[in-house]
Amino acid sequence: QVQLQESGPGLVKPSETLSLTCTVSGGSISNSYWSWIRQSPGQGLEWIGYIYYTVSTKYNPSLKSRATIAVDTSKNQFSLRLTSVTAADTAVYYCARIRWVQSPNDAFDIWGQGTMVTVSS
Amino acid sequence: DIVLTQSPGTLSLSPGERATLSCRASQSVSTTSLAWYQQKPGQAPRLLIYGASNRPTGIPDRFGGSGSGTDFTLTISRLEPEDFAVYFCQQYGNSPRTFGQGTKVEIK
Numbered sequence: 001q002v003q004l005q006e007s008g009p010g011l012v013k014p015s016e017t018l019s020l021t022c023t024v025s026g027g028s029i030s031n032s033y034w035s036w037i038r039q040s041p042g043q044g045l046e047w048i049g050y051i052y053y054t055v056s057t058k059y060n061p062s063l064k065s066r067a068t069i070a071v072d073t074s075k076n077q078f079s080l081r082l083t084s085v086t087a088a089d090t091a092v093y094y095c096a097r098i099r100w101v102q103s104p105n106d107a108f109d110i111w112g113q114g115t116m117v118t119v120s121s
Numbered sequence: 122d123i124v125l126t127q128s129p130g131t132l133s134l135s136p137g138e139r140a141t142l143s144c145r146a147s148q149s150v151s152t153t154s155l156a157w158y159q160q161k162p163g164q165a166p167r168l169l170i171y172g173a174s175n176r177p178t179g180i181p182d183r184f185g186g187s188g189s190g191t192d193f194t195l196t197i198s199r200l201e202p203e204d205f206a207v208y209f210c211q212q213y214g215n216s217p218r219t220f221g222q223g224t225k226v227e228i229k
Contacts (some may be wrong), residue, residue: 045166045209060217077186099177105213107156109177111165119122 002027004095004112012089012119013053013072018082022050022095022112029053036080040091050104051078058104071081085119092116123147123212125221133229140197142224149190152212154214157195160223161206167207170195181193200226 008020022034036048049059051069059067063066082089092114100106124147128207134140144155153173158166168177170186173193197204205228209222 042134044222045211047218047220058216062217099168099171105154107168107171107173107213108158108166108212109168111167 002097002110004097004110006095006112008093008115008117010116010118012085012117012120013105013121014086015084018080018085018089018117018119019096019114020080020093020117022078022080024076024078024097024116029071029078029104031070032101033104034069034071034078035096035098035112036061037093037094037096037108038089039086039094039114043088043091047090048100050064053106056104079087087119090117090119122152122196123215123219125210125219126213126220126227127208127210127224128206129224130222131225131227133227134198135229136202138143139201140195140200140204140226142195142197142208142226144181144188144193144221146193150193150212151207151214154187154212155193155195156211156213157184158209158211159204159206160209166209212217 001027005023012018032050035050051057066083071078094114095112096108097107097110155173157170158167164189167214174186185196192199196217
């Protein structure tokens with residue numbers, strides 16, 4: 001079955017760029033919509049955005065255009081870049097699959113285990 | 122943005138009891154695009170219910186979802202020891218997708 005695994009630095013300095021990768025195993029990245037979600041004690045769960053193949057992306061406006069999600073089909077991975085980070089971006093970051101392959105309007109049925117990212121100098 | 126308000130914040134119950142969790146939306150959720158998740162400490166959320174009332178394969182039938190419009194309910198008919206956790210609702214019919222703040226179901 002499909003499994004997801006996040007990877008990336010656990011510590012990022014303020015004003016720098018956070019970069020995370022999600023590796024998809026047990027299935028093709030080309031067949032689904034994929035999302036990033038984060039969870040912090042202060043903000044709860046926050047949807048960051050989604051991507052479908054290399055065709056379409058959508059982001060949470062709350063991130064003020066700081067987020068970029070991309071797909072690398074050759075590695076069966078998708079990634080998140082979040083620029084100009086501050087302490088408010090400290091959170092556990094999850095990658096997740098959207099359940100219905102034909103539309104982004106569905107629940108998140110498969111999640112990675114999550115990776116903690118701390119923004120601090 | 123659609124704000125989802127969950128109540129109660131904490132539910133203290135004993136194994137075998139029935140749990141009723143509420144999720145109220147600040148505006149109507151389109152086409153019952155509402156999900157429920159369970160989260161245990163140190164774990165990712167797990168999908169329990171989608172489309173307001175549908176269970177994915179492998180979710181026990183003691184978990185049931187209902188509601189439409191702005192009012193949704195998750196019911197756990199008889200609590201098992203492994204059901205004590207935090208539960209979140211989430212809407213995916215409007216962008217941005219939003220989550221409720223969670224209800225903790227704890228052992229009484």
